[in-house]
Amino acid sequence: MTAGIFEDLQLALDLADMAHVLASDRFRASDLTITTKPDRTPVTDADQAIEQALRAALRDARRDDGVLGEEYGGEPLPGRQWIIDPIDGTTNFLRGLPIWATLIALAVDGEPVLGVVAAPALRRRWWAARGNGAWTATVTERGTGAPARISVSQVAELPDALLSYNSLQGWDDAGALDGLLALARSCWRTRGLGDFWSYVLVAEGQVDVAGEPDLKVWDMAALVPIITEAGGRFTSLDGRPGPWHGTALATNGLLHEAALEKIGLRTSHPDAAAR
Template sequence: MSGAHRPPGGAGGSDPGGLDDPGDLGDDLEVALRVADIADAITLARFDDRDFSLDWKANATEVTEVDRASERAIVEALVARRPRHAVFGEEHGDAGEAGSRWRWLVDPIDGTSGYVRGIPVWATLIGLTRDDVAVLGVISAPALGTRWWGGVGLGAHVRRRGTTRSIAVSEVADVAEAQVSVTHSPGWDALGRTERLVELQQRARRSRGFGDFWQHALVAEGALDVAVDAVGVAPYDLAAVQPVVEAAGGRFSDRRGEATHLHDTAVSSNGLLHDEVIDLLS
């Protein structure tokens, strides 16, 4: 979704991971939004035309030439605009200034398996971290006509159908009244926690499986109250998502409750339900 502009100021969410003030991130947000425009121009046209080739990675997940081309364009743009920052992309690895305390993490297409099947639930994820703490995120889902962003001191926002608004998590305080999204994966079986996932779904008022970035963005909007991701997620899947949820007033953690994008599980919530969900899953 091109044309997203720098949003108006708003009340920031919780300071992630106890990080001290990272300073004004407004200019970095502007960079991330412009870079997301570049990515959208590549990914959406190819998605609509169904014009791409498909390969398989060693971990048996799909990758397309669009993933690789989009990431190259994103990384080149970030390095040009932030030459003293490090950059890591899912497909091509490290770029930029090695050892910088500032690092961008990029997933050019989160939801490639849906992308290749014509399912519009996919997004480019651009996250900025300082000292391995996620402080800024942009989630751009052009096939859904939607972009979310947020960060420390920036508040959280969504732009949809040309309208930008601030967003906040829900105030649902009882799992029995909650809308939840659960993404099952074999990793939950290996942890012996699949029955706990089912129990959470049974306790909730309604359960869905939106998956990937979308479930967490919906928590940030207040449309969902809890989202439980698959086991096996990577930092580039989460670095853009965590700041958006936190800036919207929610909580984001691994399955044990640690507020980080670095582990292989992820749970987001409106905060009021978080401890109960973590107790159930851990």
Template structure:
């Protein structure tokens, strides 16, 4: 289990990341470039990851660390999983829906998740058994956090689901699963033909765009969507939001039904819908 000291450290790490990100956000020169996989990266991404790794090492020198930009460091039963800026494209564009994702994995299970979105002024966090909370960032004693609790869903046929990334960035197998879910539910965001790899013009917006959140899984945790499917993802894209969705009452697995962060797929859902959606997605394989 994660203790209160780990949660306090996660808040301090988030404050540190927020400060660095604010310094770079909407700056004239972000030092943006494309990585080998075509995704963007900025000097802010790198600076935040370096700073958080140094802070964790100073407080817990035996803990392991993995980040999107610089990979894995160390081996331990405790591992911090960091995405310095999730939504770098939005960060570069000057849009507010980006965040830092912070997770702690203990003995292979994620025991702490935090998402800090300073441009939105919001932070979400959860640890097992303590609920999911949303509050301002940085923490403000005069504005106490609110607890998020989900109600059960009904039929998946009536559900609204978000899927990301768009079909042009998915494999044939991933597109088949996405298309099956899109066809079997009432609403899909973005509203695309998920069965073809055609490039949409203009490029589609993320499901979270304009929602006041910054990650599709948060749309589930806050009750704005019934489900969210993320494909082609790394552990840093998934880990932090697992306890946030689950402690609100929702569910998580990859497309094989396992609670893993290393298979590239993550399905988050309102309670009562997960198995129905998983069956739809599997039927496409």
């Protein structure tokens, strides 16, 4: 790992520490403020405060870098751009469920080269930088534990695979429920784990296939390096690589082509191999 990306990764981990403190302070708070965005999704004062704080820190540390975030926008840019989801799993957060995380990525010319997932309520963190593998550690009040390298499973056939998805309603609304059901019928077991949790479990080898039909780039960018550095593969549901196409399929790599075939969307996108 080059010195430059090491410094960027350390910055991302420092930002995760900052988000950890801010989010933990507001989780299950009796005065949590919840509003509805124009797209009818919820947003809390914690989402807004975290993104504001991370943007301010990036202005100080990486003034020339672009920033794209869920709450305060931005456009995809060439060169270096940080991509932030202050709380992935806002619905879980506001309902008091522990499956939520801050996602932080750095993309260079559109390709995510590092990602950090910080899940304070689970006391876990995952991270990866290109060429340096994928890692996880426990995080408590006493600090971050010893890192452990993670890798995807070696399950090679769908009948032996564990599939995780987010919401049946989401797949139905996207007109892709038949594809999900076809994939699910081919797999050993299914779980509706959802959000970032499905994908980091793919990276850890505990889940073999995960996918969603309606996502934004900030939902996915930090996950791409973690999945790929763990030995897996990350594309859209029609097979296009990267986090820019509005959908996600993550697998251990061995199952990817079979999963794409079951979902059945690739044939309707002749440019599936292109970004």
